[in-house]
Amino acid sequence: MRYILLLSAFVACGKGIGPTPRNVPELGAIRGTVKFLGSWPDSTAEVRVAVYEEYPPENFYDVKAFSDPLPVGVDSTTYKLLISPGTYGWIMVAWRGEGRFWGPESFLGMYLDPNDPSRPGKVTVGPGEEVGGIDILADFSKRGQLPPEVVEALEGATYRPAPDGIGLGPGTGVHRR
């Protein structure tokens, strides 16, 4: 017992979790400008940039990264989103109204391939790399008008719970494992 206490004193004092996360992988980032067209609905709750690995996504809720909420009511805004290194096929802006949930009808606009504006742009981010110029046009008049490929991919798809940040959080009263 004495040795257990001594050992615990040795390994434990003031240790454990600290203010600086240790497990964070070296992240990259994407940044750009979102320009809003049309008038903001009064019922707006929030607008965010969502990043998907694949285009078209098989699961609308399989979001790899979700930005902090963007300012509401502005004509344009800049954003920066930390993200794990990798290649991302679809970067879009999503809107949600008060008392409503995220869904396909949230779509406002997406990042387009600079060389072929009819296609979504693909972005590759390396560790510690910050990729700029990921600008997106978000048009409220076209809200919910998903590209046909996305509509086709989502037809009959099984939705899964959303990942960290937009799913059920601790203390919501309904989470169990």
Place this chain on the structure above:
Amino acid sequence: MAWAQERGFIVGRVLDARTGEPLPGVAVTLPGTILGTMTDLEGRFVLKAPPGTYAVEALLVGYGPARREVEISPGDTTKVVLELKERPLKLPPVVVTATKKAQPLREVPISTSVVGKDELRARPAQTLDQVLRYVPGVELKGGEVGIRASTGYSQGAGSRVLLLIDGAPAMTGDTGGINWDALPAGEIERIEVVKGAGSALYGSNAMAGVIQVFTRRPSRTPRTWLRTAAGCYDRPYHPEWRWSSGLRTFYSLEVGHSRKLGPFGVLLSGSRQRSEGYRQNGDYIRHRLMGKLEAEPIPGSRADLTLHWAEEDRGQFLYWKSQEHALEVPEEMVGDRVYSGKFRFNGSFRSALGTKLAILLRGYAYRTYWQNFFHDSQDRSRALRAGCEARAEASLGGLSLTAGGEVARDGVSSSMFGDHRLWDVAGYVQTEWRPSPLTTLTLGLRYDRQVVDGKDKVESQLSPKFGATFRLSPEMVLRASVGRGFRAPSVAERFTDAYIAGFRVVPNPGLRPERSWGYEVGFRWTSGNSVADLALFQNEYWDLIEPQAVPGSPLVRMANVTRARVRGVELELTAGLPSGFYGSLGYTYIVPREGRIRPYGPDFLQALRPLEDSDELPYRPRNRLVASVRWEGGPFSAEARFRYASRVRRVKMYPQDDRVPQYVVDVSGGVRLRNCTLSFRVDNLLQYHYTEVERNLAPIRSFTLALTAEL
């Protein structure tokens, strides 16, 4: 009436052989009959029995047994004094939770741990969950309790462990959870923890085990006590986490009085606790009142009535602002609060009808109310669970039989769950047979039927169990048990209808109960002042409930999802050491897996099938160790406790967050001066920082000074 006229009385007293002091709470039985009672605070007892020669046996934690032969004549009173000799080893010899009847611990076929009054006295706690953290195999994650990895992480969505207070269920009617703050921590006499599926006796929630709390009995001589404690949390070890300019303080005050009032024993107590909390939104104020009335309407019978009221006003800490600000909540949540109130009633009557038959009648009600005062919601819920139980115990030679029935009703009215009514009806029978003096076999079966909202949903469950003990020698006992467990979904799981973080959680009235089978073999060795208990166990789980997206829509609902298997081994050692030292150690190693198994016959046979596509069950540490050393010398006492849990291998919500093992040391000491005890306690002495619930830092180091006075 003829029966009553033929009987004689045994009137007795149980004393400490060394000091001559009367001993309260001693189990006094006539072995071979169902007759038995407990001594009052003056050590007195009365038993009524037919003429004949009997052995009177007295058993108490921390003392060796005492036995005297007495002869009873019709209408006569036989007096007897039993003296118990203190044993250095504080062992609880008798438990009641495992089989719903008093039984020596060595004859119980399933792992059972007991926290006796000595441990409770040495570890004065504000809430019961602080005590349970040091019971081997028991895990606390925030307010959620699990046994042997039954529960990963849930938040107000049902418990896989059943909590009983003096025999009555204490689960809330809406969320099916446990309100630890509502329990009278200062009035607890003993806690029993049965590990393994127990639905064959207790029905829903007893899926992984049962925790039963026994509160103190009233005294017959006037007795008044006062307990007060005050302290503060240390500053956080890391300067970056210092969010408050001053020390965060807490205090508690409890007063109580107990006496005989006419034919009744009466106990009244009340308490107030206030804490500023070690983190933002961590403050609370609690008030509690308890009254207990006890009487012996006729010799050999006992009636009691307990009323308990509690309220709490506390801040709500859902998750931290960031790891850099781990003791603060996100700005929008500052000021979020929860108010809750609880009222509990429990009344029982027990009487012996001859030497071979006893009956018990019980009624209980548990009313809860809570309201959130959050920045984004004002949800509230009101629930009432009320029920009654009738039980008979019979002893027929080498065979004993326990049979009973229960009815309970839940009524819930909530802005989050809606308005619902549930009825539970159950019947159970258990038989214990001794084919030889060395062997005890137990068979049990319980049928539960639940009706939800009229006849909208009806669920039936049949829960069998089998247990056996075999005494290899006076010191060694082998045991084995197999039992089924289940948990009916709570109203919250079935009917939650709310927007959460932009998603809509919708009801799922079609939820099925979670099911389990538990298998265990164990070995118990007692020698002199030492006890070793080893258990090998395997628990199979079906249909564990968790959130799931509704196919083809962006909705979330609770669903039966997970098939899991938990295998493990548990070792519990207790030893009385020279010079007033006591030591204990509990180690649990588990392999928690989830996966799928090809259907193969009935549930209980699937334990033999391999688990395919398996993965680690999230939120379960594989290794847990608890250890303590206690010393008592004259008026002085001291204790050091240590608990360890290994780093969890898998989490679901924030897999990239830091995860660390737990190393926690608590120390305490005290001195007894006449009728007063002055004690101090340092919790989390090493100021070790860890999380039990994701993004919730566990309590930092705190210092407590406490005074208990008997007037």
